[in-house]
């Protein structure tokens with residue numbers, strides 16, 4: 001399998017506190033990973049670094065086979081990597097505008113954009129909310145809109161930060177039902193989570209941040225070992 005992202009060393013500290021020092025690790029193209037670890041170990045920070053939202057000390061970074069630096073964050077990675085926050089921030093226009101915003105910025109023609117947005121909203125079960133004020137959505141609806149907004153961009157790497165946290169009952173089930181479909185699309189996905197149902201998804205590689213290191217666990221359901229952390 002092709003490596004999408006390779007990092008020889010990734011080091012993050014806040015003041016004197018070393019949060020993690022990871023060396024080396026790689027993410028395969030089209031592979032799904034679940035990132036676990038105790039509260040505060042740095043899962044969100046790691047995803048934010050990969051998304052270019054936070055700086056870190058890095059060396060030996062390659063993305064899609066090209067050597068890159070993460071500061072300044074490369075445009076090619078900005079275009080290819082989408083981060084979905086556990087509390088997604090929405091523009092206060094409409095749900096449909098939010099789902100289509102990234103495509104609009106990319107200059108997608110209106111007719112095509114409308115079609116893609118319709119399909120994504122149907123996929124996420126939020127078509128009925130198309131004209132709604134995003135500020136009035138429930139947590140589960142917001143997360144599903146955020147997943148639709150990410151999906152339309154067809155990212156090479158999708159980073160999901162605790163997609164089911166703070167959700168329960170039907171809202172959680174609805175988000176859980178979307179995730180396997182995202183994993184089938186050929187996108188590399190990394191999900192930070194504590195949710196056992198996500199951690200147990202078949203074919204997903206488990207990685208764990210512990211004591212500032214990234215450990216690789218087995219792939220679920222006894223599949224062959226993968227080259228996640230080499």
Ligand SMILES: Nc1ncnc2c1ncn2[C@@H]1O[C@H](COP(=O)(O)OP(=O)(O)OP(=O)(O)O)[C@@H](O)[C@H]1O
Nearest residue numbers: 014019037038039040041042043044045046162192
């Ligand atoms: N800007 C910052 N300055 C100082 N410390 C920070 C900053 N951002 C995060 N931290 C600290 O870094 C640690 C890791 O935070 P992070 O949110 O990445 O953890 P997490 O593993 O995602 O936690 P959780 O499972 O609770 O979401 C925490 O102790 C947090 O307080």
